[in-house]
Structure formats: C-alpha cells, structure tokens
Amino acid sequence: MVAEPQTIIEARNVDFYYGDFHALKNVSINIAAQEVTAMIGPSGCGKSTFLKLLNRMNDFTPGARLAGEIFISGASIYGPDADPVDIRRRVGMVFQRPNPFAKSIYDNICYGPRLVGIRKPQDLDVLVEKALRAAALWDEVKDILSKSAMELSGGQQQRVCVARALALEPEILLMDEPTSALDPIATAKVEEWIKNANLTIVIVTHNMQQAARISDRTAFFFMGELVEFGPTMELFTRPQETQTENYITGRFG
Amino acid sequence: MTDESHPPAARDRGTLLKPKLSPTEKGARFFFLVCAISALGQMLLIMVFLFTEAGRLFVSLDGEKGVSLGEFFLSQDWYPTYPSPSYGALALVAGSLSVTLLSILLAGPLGVGLAIYLSSMAGRRSREWLKPAIELLASIPSVVLGFVGMVAIAPFLQNALGLPSGLNILNASLFLAVMATPTVASLGEDALSAVPQSVQDASYALGATHWETIWKVILPASLSGLSTAVILGLGRALGETIVVLMVAGGAAQIPLSLFDSARPLTSTLAAEMGETAIGSAHYHALFALGAVLFVLTLAFNLLAHYLGKYWRRKA
Ligand SMILES: Nc1ncnc2c1ncn2[C@@H]1O[C@H](COP(=O)(O)OP(=O)(O)OP(=O)(O)O)[C@@H](O)[C@H]1O
Ligand SMILES: [Mg+2]
Numbered sequence: 001m002v003a004e005p006q007t008i009i010e011a012r013n014v015d016f017y018y019g020d021f022h023a024l025k026n027v028s029i030n031i032a033a034q035e036v037t038a039m040i041g042p043s044g045c046g047k048s049t050f051l052k053l054l055n056r057m058n059d060f061t062p063g064a065r066l067a068g069e070i071f072i073s074g075a076s077i078y079g080p081d082a083d084p085v086d087i088r089r090r091v092g093m094v095f096q097r098p099n100p101f102a103k104s105i106y107d108n109i110c111y112g113p114r115l116v117g118i119r120k121p122q123d124l125d126v127l128v129e130k131a132l133r134a135a136a137l138w139d140e141v142k143d144i145l146s147k148s149a150m151e152l153s154g155g156q157q158q159r160v161c162v163a164r165a166l167a168l169e170p171e172i173l174l175m176d177e178p179t180s181a182l183d184p185i186a187t188a189k190v191e192e193w194i195k196n197a198n199l200t201i202v203i204v205t206h207n208m209q210q211a212a213r214i215s216d217r218t219a220f221f222f223m224g225e226l227v228e229f230g231p232t233m234e235l236f237t238r239p240q241e242t243q244t245e246n247y248i249t250g251r252f253g
Numbered sequence: 254m255t256d257e258s259h260p261p262a263a264r265d266r267g268t269l270l271k272p273k274l275s276p277t278e279k280g281a282r283f284f285f286l287v288c289a290i291s292a293l294g295q296m297l298l299i300m301v302f303l304f305t306e307a308g309r310l311f312v313s314l315d316g317e318k319g320v321s322l323g324e325f326f327l328s329q330d331w332y333p334t335y336p337s338p339s340y341g342a343l344a345l346v347a348g349s350l351s352v353t354l355l356s357i358l359l360a361g362p363l364g365v366g367l368a369i370y371l372s373s374m375a376g377r378r379s380r381e382w383l384k385p386a387i388e389l390l391a392s393i394p395s396v397v398l399g400f401v402g403m404v405a406i407a408p409f410l411q412n413a414l415g416l417p418s419g420l421n422i423l424n425a426s427l428f429l430a431v432m433a434t435p436t437v438a439s440l441g442e443d444a445l446s447a448v449p450q451s452v453q454d455a456s457y458a459l460g461a462t463h464w465e466t467i468w469k470v471i472l473p474a475s476l477s478g479l480s481t482a483v484i485l486g487l488g489r490a491l492g493e494t495i496v497v498l499m500v501a502g503g504a505a506q507i508p509l510s511l512f513d514s515a516r517p518l519t520s521t522l523a524a525e526m527g528e529t530a531i532g533s534a535h536y537h538a539l540f541a542l543g544a545v546l547f548v549l550t551l552a553f554n555l556l557a558h559y560l561g562k563y564w565r566r567k568a
Contacts, residue, residue, distance in 0.1 A: 057458060062377075089460035099451040102474055111469070112459040161455070168459065 005032035014068035023049045025224040036201045038211035041221035047204040055091040056084040092165030096177040098157035100149035108149045112168040135163035136193045155186020175203040220244045307544040310537035331505040333535040340538040347507040348515035352422050356429035356490045361483045364437025372445035391435035398428045399499030423511040425501035433486035444478020477564035484557035494519035518546045
C-alpha cells in the first residue's frame, strides 16, 4: 500500500438524535481527500442522516441534536466559529431526486455563483461551460442553455444538479443515491463522471455493484452504527464483520 | 418502423379504451353531473335575470325615452330621484374602484407578508396563535367593522386631520383592507407552501441564506398563486357592501383625495333598492349597476386566472 491519503473529513464520536430517536451511535470515521467514499447499509440505518451532517443540512430539522465533533480540513464545522452558509458552499450536495430550480439551465448553474456576488456575464458564461463540461452535460445542452431545466430528462436534470453544485468549486461533493431515479444509461453517465472527478466525493448508495464499481473505500452502516469501513475491494471480498458479510451476500432481512 | 405496404391512414386505429364503470359508479357519476349542471343553471338564471332587468333601462319605458348607454357609462350624475332624473354610473364605479384599489394597496403587501411569515419564518408556537387570529379576523361580521369605523375611526380622522367628516374613502379602504387581508394571507400561504421542500433544500445546499431562498426560489415559484391570492382579495373588497355603506360617506362623486366621500356600487344598491318602485327606471338602473358589478368581478376573476397562468408559464 502507498502512503496513507490525507484526511479531509473527520467525524469523532458522533451521536445524533431526531428528538428522542437515536439515529447515529458513536460514529467515528476519517474520509480521505480526493477519493470516492461509498456509504452502504439497509434502509433507515442512518446513511442520509450522516451525509447531511457533513454540510449541516440537518440544521433545518426540528429537534435535531448532535454530540461529538466533525472536522473538515481540520476545522470543526459545528464549532462556535463555524458558518453554515460557508460550509455549504465548500461542501456541495446532490440529492436523491433531481431537484433543479424552475429556471433555465443557465440560471440553475449560476445560482450559487450569483449568491457569492459573481455577476459579470462573461465570468458566468465561463463558469457555466466549465461546470457543464465537468458534469459531462455540455455537449447535450450547449445550444439550449436558456431552456427550462424542468424540460430535461431525469438523467440530464441530475447532471444539471451536479453541475450546479460544481459551479461553486466545492472541496467536497456529497451525493445521496444520485442515480436511484435514473435509468441505466443515465446512471452509467453519472458513474463515469464520479470515477473521473477530481474531488472528494461521499456517495450514499443502495446498489452494492455501484459502490464496488466507483468507490475507493466503503463504509457499512447498520442501525445507526458504523460497522465496518475500509478499502472497497477488501470490504466486499474479505469483510471483517459478520453483519457486513450478511449484508453484502444478501443474507439479510 | 412504418410498414411500407400499409400507408398509415389505412391502419386500423383500434378501439378507444375507457374505464369500465359499475352501476353504482354510473349512478354516482350521474348524481354529481346533476350537481354540476344545477350550479351552472343557477348561475345562468341569475345572469339572464340580471341582464334582462338591467337592459330595460336602455329601452323606452312607460312612454319615456330609455337612458342611453353613453349617459349611463360616461355621466357622473347619479340623481335617480330628481324630477328629471339622471342615471350616470361613472361616479359610483369610480367610488367602487377607488376604495377597492386603495384597500388592496394595503392588504396586498400585508397579506403577502403575513403569508411569507406563516409559511417560512414563523416557529410552530407563533403559527399556533397567528393562524387562528387571522381566521378570526376573517369571521368578524362586516357590520361590526363598519360600526367601529363609524364610531371610532371616523371621529378620530375628523379630529386628527381637521376634516369636515371622517366618513371617506380612506376610512372605508382601511376596513376593506382588514377584510381582504385574511383572504390574501391564507390563499398566499397555500401558494407558498406548495413550493416543494426539495428545491428549497437545493437552495440551502448551494449556500443560500434563508432570506435568499425565500426571495430567489420560493417567491418566483409561487408568483402565480400569489397573484391569484391578491386578485381574489381584490374581489372580496369589491363585493363588500355594509362597510362601505357605513363608512365611505355616500356622496355620488368621483373621489379626488383620500378624504373625499364616495358611493360605491354595492352601497348604492343596498341603500336604494328598498326605496324604489318595482319596474321603475330607477329600479332598472339599480339592476344595471348590479350588472356592472358582476362584470367587474368577472373581470377580476379572469385577470386572476390569466395572471396565474402567465406566471406559471414564466416560472
Ligand atoms: N426528519 C426526521 N425525523 C425523525 N426521524 C427521522 C428523520 N429523518 C430520518 N429519520 C429516522 O432516522 C433513521 C435514519 O434515517 P436515514 O434517512 O438517515 O436513513 P437511510 O440510511 O438514509 O435510509 P434509506 O436508505 O432508506 O435512505 C430512520 O429510522 C428514519 O426513520
Ligand atoms: Mg437515505
């Protein structure tokens, strides 16, 4: 094995509650920079909950409580000095269902940059092209940028959402089952993009083949606990825990 | 692929597929069809009655010459009981429009503001008392509001501003605004709450603040519903009778300032219908006012419909 990659996200003894419900139990994990980390586990085990902690999207859930600490690039994101808005700019998110705004493709991509005060059309044009190229969508939409994003196919919409997140040049991209609403061809395009992307990606997926295909490391969650975390190949071929083995072999309720 | 030997026109187009209905379902369907037709029928009957009674004003009655359409719509002299009466509706239409538009200038922003607060800012606690409070406001009988306007606001306006009378379009608009605000607020809240949480999440996840999300995502997506809410509030104010009868002052003139007295269409109808002989020119003139009110209301509803459509298409 080569030198240990650098840690960009560190969760330390994280407990999370929705009101009285204990959704995450003492989760500690180090996520490496520039890698793809997959999160797998049965429905309701807390994958989305954990993902949303990384860009503070759980702040909006009434009754949400957190114990423990999460660091991104060494800084605590729940510390007193942390600015959630700034964190969300640095940590982008793509949701399970494509959720483009009812605006043109162009305006969708520009949403984030405009919020940070980029207004010059020349600058925005450059950003839009760059983001759409990065999301492997440029060739399909370059002539219809003023068309409403709602009129695109599901796969194209999801890549608009990817491009929209990338336009802010985030350090990290969180993806919550980004292909679960897509057909195989659109899925392949998004997967292709993930494999070649040049940034840190944390992806939740229900599809174990997908995790195996695209991720460097995989985390297995079960009932709010992080059961096992390691290089994807090892986790799928030589799982250390019986729970992991039961899950990946399908011997599981 | 089309088969070359069969031109498309010659193809069997198949039979139309329809859901199969059981006898009970057919019965239910018939019942609701009757309901729909009877509602439509009532509406038609009222319209026919209104417009024929109104139309008689413009044809000759009892040997007297009918009123000309020009006089009715362009004259501002409403002297129905004079020896040589005149039936100009312009001042009354102006009275209705001035109090209505003035009231919506107040109720529109206030109602939309309340709707925004309720739908995306208020905590659960403040919603719990604010919503019933707004519903309560909507349920106050208008005669009570009119009474408050007469005995409290009118003397106050009169003394504070040194006016000859506090019964004027400002006073009337204030109370019409009180009555239209709940309509705008609750319809507006429905429109704002219909914006899916998923696109709001998208906005937050891109580093937008709460306010930026409201301004750039929630408001544009609900413009259609909001414009409908405001115009239906306008309709509410236009049709209101008792409040304007009590506090607008009642002078049949085109109001030129906030402190002028006015006589809206509704209060004219309410005040004069009881005192006129059935079948007289005055009687038919009142029906003609009713028809104007009906057309104005219809116009506002159509406007709401088209504005709603327009913003939906733009969004
Ligand atoms: N807003 C909420 N309020 C209360 N409980 C919640 C809330 N969101 C999630 N939960 C609960 O927390 C647990 C973890 O949910 P989470 O969405 O993280 O699961 P998940 O692993 O992403 O599942 P899935 O694979 O089905 O998406 C579940 O038991 C769920 O019922
Ligand atoms: Mg989930």
